[in-house]
Amino acid sequence: MCGTDSPASINKGSLTSANGNGTRSPTCSSDRVLNLEQGDPSVFQSYWSKMEDKCTMVISGSQLMSYISDFTTLCWFMEPEFEEAVRRLHRVVGNAVVDDRYIVVGTGSTQLYQAALYALTSPGGPEPVSVVSAAPYYSAYPEETDYLRSRLYKWAGDAYEFDKNGTGPYIEVVNSPNNPDGTLREAVVKNRGDEGKLIHDLAYYWPQYTPIIRPADHDIMTFTFSKSTGHAGSRIGWAIVKDKEVARKMSKFIEMSTLGVSKDSQQRAAKIMGVICDGYKNFKSDELFFEHTRRVMAERWERLRQVVDRNQVFSLPKYPKQYCLFSGELIEPYPGFAWLEAKEEEEEIDSQKVLRGCIKVQGRTGSRFGVAQKYVRVSLLSNEEVFNQFLERLSTIKSISNGH
Amino acid sequence: MCGTDSPASINKGSLTSANGNGTRSPTCSSDRVLNLEQGDPSVFQSYWSKMEDKCTMVISGSQLMSYISDFTTLCWFMEPEFEEAVRRLHRVVGNAVVDDRYIVVGTGSTQLYQAALYALTSPGGPEPVSVVSAAPYYSAYPEETDYLRSRLYKWAGDAYEFDKNGTGPYIEVVNSPNNPDGTLREAVVKNRGDEGKLIHDLAYYWPQYTPIIRPADHDIMTFTFSKSTGHAGSRIGWAIVKDKEVARKMSKFIEMSTLGVSKDSQQRAAKIMGVICDGYKNFKSDELFFEHTRRVMAERWERLRQVVDRNQVFSLPKYPKQYCLFSGELIEPYPGFAWLEAKEEEEEIDSQKVLRGCIKVQGRTGSRFGVAQKYVRVSLLSNEEVFNQFLERLSTIKSISNGH
Known part of the structure; x- marks a missing residue:
């Protein structure tokens, strides 16, 4: 199975290892x-250990207690400081268009993916809408799509297959750079008029992982605090959305799913994004x-x-x-x-x-x-x-x- | 429609107000x-404003970054400090049995309600399981049950009606004290052997709202930080669950729904619950x-x-x-x-x-x-x-x- 002493070789279908004894070396x-x-x-x-002082979040016992951040806005549970920080970060990095776009906060991009499926489908269709993504596709899409056995949408597998043989309305998830293989991607199902809708999962479209080749500008783009700055434990994601009704439906989904998103974590994300952006503004940090x-x-x-x-x-x-x-x-x-x-x-x-x-x-x-x-x-x-x-x-x- | 000068009276079906001019007073x-x-x-x-010093949460930039809290436990995204604080709080208050029970953390009890529906149903049944609650029932149950048009479960309305005319497998949600009417409740659908399962939503079963008449001891009990201490913005809830497999399925639901629960908020909840419990231990607080x-x-x-x-x-x-x-x-x-x-x-x-x-x-x-x-x-x-x-x-x- 494995061996340190033998030269490189591959023993097809063999139970023996290269060092010949069939046991673990x-x-x-x-x-x-x-x-x-x-x-x-x-x-x-x-990196964040070195930045402790600047990034430390302090929340007193009486802060951030309400469900509501701003009831006059479409995404009423989103902290205004979080929204501002997201827009600022994208402007600094140049990886996505944010002007004249709606921001929707979610409990990680996992929740936003599901919010997007909800927003792009409607009850009453004869069949659930097919959800596809080009293989190799992110392993969580199939189960996140199907675990509740929704009549609104269903996982339909590889987008290349669907392009050849699939019919009817569909949603293609374009994950770019792609998890697992790191490639920059575009939609693969050929345009079929109004039948197809797109979700762009841009979790890894940040400069540490990939060249930023253009400011992304798609109908629905999702990002996550987990992969941008590394703060996965906070469960914070956001979507940038062109269409107001889609953004409203995504917010409604999050309302029904979790009645909002942790404000503690939204504020922490805003603070940490702010520290990153301040670094680029002042160029004072040892290393940005x-x-x-x-x-x-x-x-x-x-x-x-x-x-x-x-x-x-x-x-x-x-x-x-x-x-x-x-x-x-x-x-x-x-x-x-x-x-x-x-x-x-x-x-x-x-x-x-x-x-x-x-x-x-x-x-x-x-x-x-x-x-x-x-x-x-x-x-x-x-x-x-x-x-x-x-x-x-x-x-x-x-x-x-x-x-x- | 309304009037300040007239004596108390009710004008059935009338457009005029008691002060006779038909306009708003x-x-x-x-x-x-x-x-x-x-x-x-x-x-x-x-109350929390007065307790600021004791409750202030401080999180440095490099803390709580991982998705994982403890991969060896069933609810691997739950902070151990949170679980301990929940058990301690229930022991102090005496409102629920926690010994030999599983705790599952959720993004508010909204998410835990849906996790329970998922845990109590299985794919492949001929019909979705009926979900009922005695009217007047919490207004969010119908839409939280039906928004994804699941084939696993469906909202079936008033539990009294179901008790009279309903058939087949069902889940009854018992909300006690009940939102909206504040009554202490028990299940109303008569026992039908294995066909019925129960979720107890005990969001308001705390001493500020109701006498604690016994330590609640049901199969699935959900609670929320929002109503116990008033910290709704943190979106933290928890379930106390008797059966290991049910607890495991609820955790799996939360994994698929949001890949865990904000650790920032779990830690904050643990701290605040700890301050409450310390107060009862020391009796030093001005008012507990x-x-x-x-x-x-x-x-x-x-x-x-x-x-x-x-x-x-x-x-x-x-x-x-x-x-x-x-x-x-x-x-x-x-x-x-x-x-x-x-x-x-x-x-x-x-x-x-x-x-x-x-x-x-x-x-x-x-x-x-x-x-x-x-x-x-x-x-x-x-x-x-x-x-x-x-x-x-x-x-x-x-x-x-x-x-x-």
Whole structure:
């Protein structure tokens, strides 16, 4: 299953490892499983540790007690400071158009995705609207779409398949840069007049992960505090929406789903976004947020590619350099996940099992993303110690098989 | 429609007011509408203002960043400090059994209600499970049940009706004390073996609103930070659950719905609950939380009953005194809402319209709660100024009609 002493080789379908004894090599395992299945963004924590004073949030016992932020606005549970901070951050980064657009706050982009499905469908249709996304698609879309067995919408799988064979009204989710594979994407279902609607999930469209090639300007765009700054525990996301009625329906969904969104977390997000923007205004910070995080991601990718190239067991996608409007340079994407493909030609190879069995690394199998299990997604957003451990263990894999 | 000078009288179906000119009396209206439709719990803010120092929450920029609180537990996104605080608070108050029970945190009890529906149903049944609650029922249940047109469950209205004529599997929501009418309740659908399941919504089962007659001990009980301490803006609720699999499914629902619950708000809730419990441990506080809030609610109800008795236009429910285990006294309920019934016999009288038209008070009509529109629910949880204004305006109504 794995071996440190043998030359790089792949034993198709074999139960034996390259070192010939069929058991785990002691040099490629350790007792602790590294959980790199989720994209928990711990990588950014060290930056925020250095910024503690500026970012500390203080909330007294009597603040933020009301359900209501501003009843005269469409999204009445959104803190005005949060909305302002979101608009300001996008203006500083240049990754999305915010002028003349509505902002809707959500409990993470997970909730906003569902709010968008609700807003784009109506009761009374003969069939639920088909929801599609190009494979490999974000693994949570199918279950987030189907868990309540709604009559409004249903998961219909790969958008490429739907483009060929699908009929009727549909919603295509365009995830760009795409989770799991990091590619910049556009809609794939060919225009069918009024039948198709789009949701753009832009969770990773930030300068630490990708060149900012243009200010995104789509009907519904969702973003999340988790991936932009790394504050996943706050469960804050937002949507930028062109159409007023769609924004109103999304807000209504959030009202019925959770009666608003934590104000404590909205205020904290506003504060932290403000610190980032102040940094770019004053240029006083030692290292600005996106420069720091991009550098860390670039270093991780460089080290990862070295290990992957050296042991020749997996391959990684190649990304073209593109001109980044934010940095003013031609730069490469550095996605938050490694999308590893087993080099073995056998489609049935189970790369998740290989990682788990050989080096006790928990990734997420390609089959959860609608593709073959020879693919596995591994988070690159862990803290430094876990990332180093991952590379160390990955470097010990010299061959894989599918048997255990 | 309203008049200050005339004696108390009710003009059935008449468009004229008691003072005979058919127009709004200037003494019973003011330009500002008092929004008492929602139960925004501002009444408790003054207490927390006095406790600022003890309750202030401080969160540095690098804290609470992970999605995960404890991956080894069933509800992996629940902060351990929050769970401990919830158990401690219930032990101090004695309003619910928590030993050998699972706790599940949610984004308010709104989300937990939906999590419970999900946990109590399964895909593949021939028909959606009927969800019922005795009228007058909480106005949000119908839309929270039906907005996604689930095939798992559907709103089926008044539990009394279902008890008479309904068939098949059902879930009964028992809201006690009941919103809108403040009564202590038990399930009304007669036991039908395995066909029926119960959700107990105990949002108001706290000593400021009601005598604590026993530690509640039901299969699924939901509570909310909004109504217990008044911190609605934090969107924190919790469920106490007997069955492990039900608790697991509820957690799974919250994972799919919002990928967890704001940690900032969980920690803040833990801190505030801790301050309440410390008060009861040390008895050092000038006035303890539930004693203070009960006194305020008692005073409001006394003043409200005086006004309502005096002008003879509406009636309020009478509540029996019961022995409260928490205070050790025989006490009356002081619900968070006034459930006003027009004394006029005419069923069609629209009390919401009367309040809005005559005194610019926005309540919520009985028809939203599954009963006649001669009922209207008005929040008693506003701040002092708004409550005083409400009473002042209410005292000016001397007669009502249904015509405008």
